[in-house]
Amino acid sequence: MVKTTIRELTNHEAQMVCLQGWVSNKRSSKALFFIELRDGSGFCQCVVDQNNVSEEVFQKAKDLSLASSVRITGQAVKDDRQIGGYEIKVEDLDVLQIVEEYPISNKAHGIEFLMEKRHLWLRSRRQWAVMRIRSRVKFTIHKFFQERGFIQTDAPIFTGAACEGTTTLFETDFYGDPAYLSQSGQLYAEATAMAHGKVYTFGPTFRAEKSKTRRHLSEFWMIEPEMAYYDLDMDMELIEDFIRYIVTDIYENYKPELEILERDLTLFENIHKPFPKITYDDAIKILKGKKDVDGKNAIQTLENDLAEVKNRIEECKKDIAEREANIAAGGMKKGAVNFNKNKIDTLKQEISKLEEKERNIPQWLESAKNFQHGEDLGGSDETVITRLFDTPVMVYKWPKDIKAFYMKRDEEDDNYVKGVDCLAPEGFGEIVGGAEREDNLDLLVERIKEHDLPMEAFEWYLDLRRYGSVPHAGFGLGFERLIMWLTNVSHIRETIPFPRYYGRLFP
RNA sequence: UGCUCCUUAACUCAGUUGGUUAGAGUGCCGGCCUGUUAAGCCGAGAGUCGUCGGUUCGAGUCCGACAGGGGCAGCCA
Numbered sequence: 001m002v003k004t005t006i007r008e009l010t011n012h013e014a015q016m017v018c019l020q021g022w023v024s025n026k027r028s029s030k031a032l033f034f035i036e037l038r039d040g041s042g043f044c045q046c047v048v049d050q051n052n053v054s055e056e057v058f059q060k061a062k063d064l065s066l067a068s069s070v071r072i073t074g075q076a077v078k079d080d081r082q083i084g085g086y087e088i089k090v091e092d093l094d095v096l097q098i099v100e101e102y103p104i105s106n107k108a109h110g111i112e113f114l115m116e117k118r119h120l121w122l123r124s125r126r127q128w129a130v131m132r133i134r135s136r137v138k139f140t141i142h143k144f145f146q147e148r149g150f151i152q153t154d155a156p157i158f159t160g161a162a163c164e165g166t167t168t169l170f171e172t173d174f175y176g177d178p179a180y181l182s183q184s185g186q187l188y189a190e191a192t193a194m195a196h197g198k199v200y201t202f203g204p205t206f207r208a209e210k211s212k213t214r215r216h217l218s219e220f221w222m223i224e225p226e227m228a229y230y231d232l233d234m235d236m237e238l239i240e241d242f243i244r245y246i247v248t249d250i251y252e253n254y255k256p257e258l259e260i261l262e263r264d265l266t267l268f269e270n271i272h273k274p275f276p277k278i279t280y281d282d283a284i285k286i287l288k289g290k291k292d293v294d295g296k297n298a299i300q301t302l303e304n305d306l307a308e309v310k311n312r313i314e315e316c317k318k319d320i321a322e323r324e325a326n327i328a329a330g331g332m333k334k335g336a337v338n339f340n341k342n343k344i345d346t347l348k349q350e351i352s353k354l355e356e357k358e359r360n361i362p363q364w365l366e367s368a369k370n371f372q373h374g375e376d377l378g379g380s381d382e383t384v385i386t387r388l389f390d391t392p393v394m395v396y397k398w399p400k401d402i403k404a405f406y407m408k409r410d411e412e413d414d415n416y417v418k419g420v421d422c423l424a425p426e427g428f429g430e431i432v433g434g435a436e437r438e439d440n441l442d443l444l445v446e447r448i449k450e451h452d453l454p455m456e457a458f459e460w461y462l463d464l465r466r467y468g469s470v471p472h473a474g475f476g477l478g479f480e481r482l483i484m485w486l487t488n489v490s491h492i493r494e495t496i497p498f499p500r501y502y503g504r505l506f507p
Numbered sequence: 508u509g510c511u512c513c514u515u516a517a518c519u520c521a522g523u524u525g526g527u528u529a530g531a532g533u534g535c536c537g538g539c540c541u542g543u544u545a546a547g548c549c550g551a552g553a554g555u556c557g558u559c560g561g562u563u564c565g566a567g568u569c570c571g572a573c574a575g576g577g578g579c580a581g582c583c584a
Contacts, residue, residue: 027543034543045544066534081544101517105534106545108519112576168582184584209582210508222584341531345520352512356578359511363579378580430584478584492584503575 001073006042009076009086018073019044019088022123023064025106033061035090037072042256043125045079046072046088053091060093067102067123070095083256111491115499119507122497129257130487130494133250137483138202140249141223144242145200150225153192153199155185157206161457168208170218181206186476187406187461189226190437193472194464200225202479210502214491215379215429217480219500226474232408232418232436235473236394239422239432240275242477243392247271250486263488267425270390275422277394286388287368287381293388298368301387306361313354316347376402377421382429389425396420405447407435408471420475424485431482434475441465 001016009017021039028034031050036043048061064070071094079087103117104124114121121127142152158172158179169180185201192199201224208218225238250258251268258265278286285291289299323340364380371381377395386393397410400417407417422432438444444465448458483495493499498507 025545027546028540029543029546030540032541032543034546036544047542049541051541081542083544101535103517103534105518107533108545110519110576113518205584207583211582212577213579213582216583220584341521345532349520353578356512360579367580379583380580433584476584481584 006037006039006044006084006086008041009044009084012076013078013086015076016073016091017076017088018071019046020071021069023066023068023070024123024125026064026066028062033058033064035061035064035070035072037070037088038123038125038128042084044084044086044088045082046074046090048090048093052089057090057093060095061090063098064093064095065099065102066105067099067120068095069097083259111493115493115504116507118498125260126489127494129260130483130489131497132257133254133487134483134495136250136254137246137486138479140246141202141479144245145198145225148198150198150200151192151196153189153196153201154203155182155188155201155224157182157204161454170206170208183207184224184476185222186224186226186474189224189474190461190464190472193226193228193474194468194470197229198225198227212502214493215481215484217492217496217499217501220492220496221479223477223479224474226472228470228472230436230473231471232396232420232473235434235436235475236277236396236420239394239420239434239475240392243275243422243432244271246482247486258487261487261489263486266390270425273391275392275394276389277396279397280395280399280416281373281397283377283385283395284371284373287371287377287385289368296388298384298388299365302361302365302368302384306358306365309354309357309361313351313358316351316354320344320347374399374401379429382423383427386423386425386429387427389423391425392431393423393425394420395423403435405451405453406437406444408438409443418473422475428485431485432475432477434473436471436473439465439469439471441469 001018002012003018003020004012006019006021019037019039021037023035024038024043025036026033027036033048035046035048037046038044048058050058053061072088072090073092073094074088074090077087077089078085102120104114104120122131145152158174159182160177160179169183172179172181182203183205185203185205189199189201192201201222203221204219205222206219207216209216225242227234227238230238247268248271251265251271258268282291286293286298289297323344326340360380364384367378367380368384377385396419397416398407398419398421400407400409400415403417403419407419410416410418417435419433419435421430422434423429424431438447441462444462445455448455480492480495484492487495489495493501493504
């Protein structure tokens with residue numbers, strides 16, 4: 001008998017093994033118990049057969065409850081019906097603790113309840129899969145940059161001033177002086193890039209905006225590469241290689257996790273295609289329906305969506321009415337009545353979600369149709385544009401007034417800057433924001449004044465242009481947004497073990 | 508911060524134009540079933556209807572304030 005983990009079972013086929021874990025589900029019949037065990041490395045069904053075990057072991061199996069901790073000894077048997085491909089024929093059980101009543105059942109829970117129980121929720125199958133992917137992506141990011149000669153450098157978390165101005169920051173007391181928690185490491189990355197050539201930072205970032213949306217956190221992680229002697233084109237090329245590298249790695253190595261998450265794999269299968277690169281001006285034309293993408297029109301697509309939603313609401317209502325009539329007619333068995341009542345509840349919930357969409361889509365249409373050149377793309381605008389693509393899209397050459405002060409002016413047209421946003425497909429929206437940086441001292445000073453930023457706070461930054469200024473570029477990637485996109489979880493709160501956001505500081 | 512929807516059992520939700528004792532499913536507990544994948548079937552227990560105030564003979568239901576949550580927008584990653 002050998003102590004092992006579920007993930008390692010493939011090396012112990014037909015052998016006696018001992019697994020140490022927790023009960024994640026239990027099903028029973030008269031002489032059989034199916035115990036779904038998780039041990040951190042995976043999930044595995046363990047079968048307790050009355051004919052195979054002692055009376056005592058059978059009774060122990062009967063007493064096991066959800067989340068109880070247990071050591072299970074038995075034979076590892078290959079079974080293709082199981083998710084991990086193996087099953088344990090149990091011979092002995094060693095119970096460490098029987099749990100009275102585990103708060104999280106295998107049924108529906110709301111996000112608020114689950115967040116209160118986040119410390120337990122992390123044990124659930126989907127959360128487990130998300131955290132494994134998070135870990136892998138973190139590793140792969142380091143691998144990507146290290147393989148290409150980048151040096152990882154750290155930006156400070158306490159800062160004396162806002163890096164980019166506008167954002168709301170968390171204020172702390174730093175030996176009597178106000179200090180702010182960092183909202184970006186980019187400016188510091190520019191400094192270390194002038195020391196090492198190619199660098200990246202990977203650290204936590206803090207924003208004190210009172211945003212309660214599925215895309216925002218108060219504390220999140222950012223990756224910010226910065227490269228000396230890079231221009232915007234090289235920057236975009238790097239972004240594309242980087243995203244393709246990560247997506248490919250997850251696709252090739254994390255299929256079981258993607259399966260648990262029920263991730264549609266279209267994204268992963270299309271990732272080899274070149275990412276379209278379009279200018280801001282073209283993006284606006286697409287948004288306003290004046291330019292099609294592969295024969296798909298943005299406004300038309302949105303109108304079709306709305307019609308589809310309305311149709312579906314009607315279908316649901318009809319279905320509900322029929323089921324209610326059938327129940328009222330009588331003569332139905334209790335089980336069938338319950339089934340129909342459940343179905344009606346499900347349909348009602350679907351309707352309330354659809355009605356939310358029905359309220360939102362017309363607003364998105366309005367926003368798209370009335371979009372004025374020079375405005376920044378809003379969340380819904382990004383959704384509208386990226387619905388039309390099946391790979392990430394690069395949008396570059398932005399009006400200077402809506403972008404940060406440090407972006408380099410476009411040599412061809414003074415009104416634009418050499419910035420780029422990488423938008424993820426399937427309506428997801430922005431995951432990367434990057435730019436070639438302004439390397440001319442006078443122009444940079446001018447921009448700081450235009451943005452009304454405190455010049456003295458940027459003196460050290462201006463030194464980078466005084467002493468050996470070179471063209472350079474970089475980008476910033478929101479780590480949790482990337483994970484959210486890869487795993488397709490509905491809320492960014494699920495992509496970090498203990499999320500911090502407006503109204504949430506515990507657990 | 509603005510708009511909008513919501514708060515009823517441990518969980519997810521029904522509850523019609525205000526009217527006796529408040530409904531279901533799930534979970535927990537008991538029973539049945541030899542292969543289940545959110546198993547199934549039968550049974551039992553479980554509620555200060557978010558808080559405060561108002562209208563009314565009567566409020567889960569109507570009105571107001573407050574608190575908390577979801578969605579969207581803004582801000583952004």
